[in-house]
Amino acid sequence: MTVRVLVVDDEAGIRTAIKRAIENVRERFDGIDEEIIYETVLAEDGDACLKHLSDGLGDIVLLDYKLPGVDGLEILRRLGQMKHDGVVVMMTAYASLETAIDATKLGAYDFLAKPFTLDEMRYSLRKATQHLVLRRQAEQLAAEKKQVRFQFISVLAHELKSPLGAVEGYLRIIKDQVAGDTIEAYSDVVDRSLVRLEGMRKLIFDLLELTRLESGQKERDLRQIDLNEIVAYCAESVQTQAAERGIHLSVKVADGLKMFGDRTELEIIFNNLLTNAVKYNRDSGSVTLKVGAKAGKISITCADTGIGMKPEEVDRLFGEFVRIKNEKTKHITGSGLGLSILKKIVSLYDGSISVKSIPAEKTTFTVKLTQGDVP
Amino acid sequence: MSQTKAKRIIVVDDDADYVLQTKMRLEGAGYEVTTADSRASARELVEIGGFDLAVIDLMMEEMDAGFMLAHEMKKKHPDMPIIMITSVTAETGIYFNTQDSGANSWIKADLVLAKPVRPEQLLEQIARLLA
Numbered sequence: 001m002t003v004r005v006l007v008v009d010d011e012a013g014i015r016t017a018i019k020r021a022i023e024n025v026r027e028r029f030d031g032i033d034e035e036i037i038y039e040t041v042l043a044e045d046g047d048a049c050l051k052h053l054s055d056g057l058g059d060i061v062l063l064d065y066k067l068p069g070v071d072g073l074e075i076l077r078r079l080g081q082m083k084h085d086g087v088v089v090m091m092t093a094y095a096s097l098e099t100a101i102d103a104t105k106l107g108a109y110d111f112l113a114k115p116f117t118l119d120e121m122r123y124s125l126r127k128a129t130q131h132l133v134l135r136r137q138a139e140q141l142a143a144e145k146k147q148v149r150f151q152f153i154s155v156l157a158h159e160l161k162s163p164l165g166a167v168e169g170y171l172r173i174i175k176d177q178v179a180g181d182t183i184e185a186y187s188d189v190v191d192r193s194l195v196r197l198e199g200m201r202k203l204i205f206d207l208l209e210l211t212r213l214e215s216g217q218k219e220r221d222l223r224q225i226d227l228n229e230i231v232a233y234c235a236e237s238v239q240t241q242a243a244e245r246g247i248h249l250s251v252k253v254a255d256g257l258k259m260f261g262d263r264t265e266l267e268i269i270f271n272n273l274l275t276n277a278v279k280y281n282r283d284s285g286s287v288t289l290k291v292g293a294k295a296g297k298i299s300i301t302c303a304d305t306g307i308g309m310k311p312e313e314v315d316r317l318f319g320e321f322v323r324i325k326n327e328k329t330k331h332i333t334g335s336g337l338g339l340s341i342l343k344k345i346v347s348l349y350d351g352s353i354s355v356k357s358i359p360a361e362k363t364t365f366t367v368k369l370t371q372g373d374v375p
Numbered sequence: 376m377s378q379t380k381a382k383r384i385i386v387v388d389d390d391a392d393y394v395l396q397t398k399m400r401l402e403g404a405g406y407e408v409t410t411a412d413s414r415a416s417a418r419e420l421v422e423i424g425g426f427d428l429a430v431i432d433l434m435m436e437e438m439d440a441g442f443m444l445a446h447e448m449k450k451k452h453p454d455m456p457i458i459m460i461t462s463v464t465a466e467t468g469i470y471f472n473t474q475d476s477g478a479n480s481w482i483k484a485d486l487v488l489a490k491p492v493r494p495e496q497l498l499e500q501i502a503r504l505l506a
Contacts, residue, residue, distance in 0.1 A: 162390075165491055166390075166392035166393070166396075169392065169393075169396045169491075170392070170396065172494075173396060173399055173400070176403075176494075178399050178400055178402075178403035179399055179402070179403060188395065189395075189399070192391075192392055192395060196392065
């Protein structure tokens with residue numbers, strides 16, 4: 001990262017000494033990955049200073065308080081007007097408390113009392129740079145968060161439009177008695193409305209879940225989990241759905257396997273994998289879930305004999321609200337958030353998730369999780 | 376007193392609820408309605424023939440499914456009016472204007488309506504095109 005240092009002083013000797021002192025410096029700070037190097041720009045008076053600044057050349061400004069013609073405080077005022085996004089260090093031989101207070105009020109970050117040694121200058125510059133970089137990082141993070149939240153809400157509003165429109169359309173059909181005056185004629189209308197409403201409810205619920213995960217607001221209850229027990233529990237809840245379509249469910253967990261984690265999160269992982277494996281399966285197909293451990297990582301594979309996905313579909317799979325829409329998936333419901341939630345939870349365990357799929361044949365999800373402290 | 380045979384309309388859209396609602400509205404107005412949820416199934420039905428008008432959604436299983444279907448239908452049944460329904464306008468702000476001769480050459484529809492379509496409007500336009 002290059003930080004531009006604008007050195008403003010009427011004494012050429014000071015300008016060049018500072019430039020030479022910092023031009024080969026490389027700084028490193030905690031919490032900042034990149035190495036920082038300086039690029040110096042020199043200005044001998046107020047006008048030159050302001051010109052360079054309007055050209056965007058001053059991340060850090062080392063500003064002499066007493067410049068010919070224009071006073072340092074005036075420059076500070078102008079910087080404020082220009083909404084200068086940098087950090088100013090005042091260099092001054094006239095260090096009175098009053099000046100310091102005035103300058104600070106106008107936005108100066110630090111002071112270098114003349115005469116100063118080059119070490120003192122470098123120390124002050126380092127402080128100012130650290131402040132600048134951290135501040136910019138925080139601003140960027142806040143802007144990104146805002147952007148994500150906005151996108152999220154836009155997408156949600158968009159996703160809700162369709163079901164809301166559908167239910168409204170149905171109610172108007174009833175109101176207009178389009179199919180006559182017997183209530184039986186409207187039973188499809190009512191059934192479909194209920195299905196769409198349920199879809200909306202699920203969407204909102206999943207979205208809340210995902211938001212809580214993203215914002216880290218969920219309190220985790222971490223303890224030792226018996227994987228055999230939890231997998232059996234989750235498999236049972238999928239059993240009815242699977243049986244309805246003659247889908248055979250087979251589960252194999254390594255004996256006595258345990259891991260350190262939050263039960264709710266793990267339930268979400270297994271439920272998610274199993275329900276998808278059933279939903280996207282063919283009738284009389286099968287689902288095979290295997291759980292084992294190796295080198296401190298729990299390995300979960302969930303394979304189904306289902307409709308599979310094309311490589312482009314696999315690439316899009318973990319996006320939010322992504323539902324693979326094609327001939328084969330037309331009748332399958334879902335919010336499109338399940339896999340996003342899965343991905344977020346897996347990351348809490350410093351894990352990974354991958355998919356292999358052959359269209360019209362099978363799909364296998366592989367999830368790896370850190371096993372954690374277990375006796 | 377002559378008995379006029381009910382006009383047959385085919386409604387093509389992959390949105391199951393839109394299809395059901397349109398079917399009910401058109402049947403309520405006395406039309407005979409057949410539905411299809413994809414370009415592929417619509418094509419088969421149109422082969423069998425006998426439709427007086429088609430209502431087609433612009434985008435179905437592929438981005439241009441409705442658009443392509445309209446082209447095919449016009450080739451086979453040049454006299455059958457086609458109404459194209461699109462949600463594209465709401466999403467992208469792009470307007471399709473069939474009055475504009477430029478658009479006319481590549482959209483093979485007699486009329487393009489943007490979702491959400493008011494039922495009364497759809498019925499009015501169908502009556503007009505079938506007159």
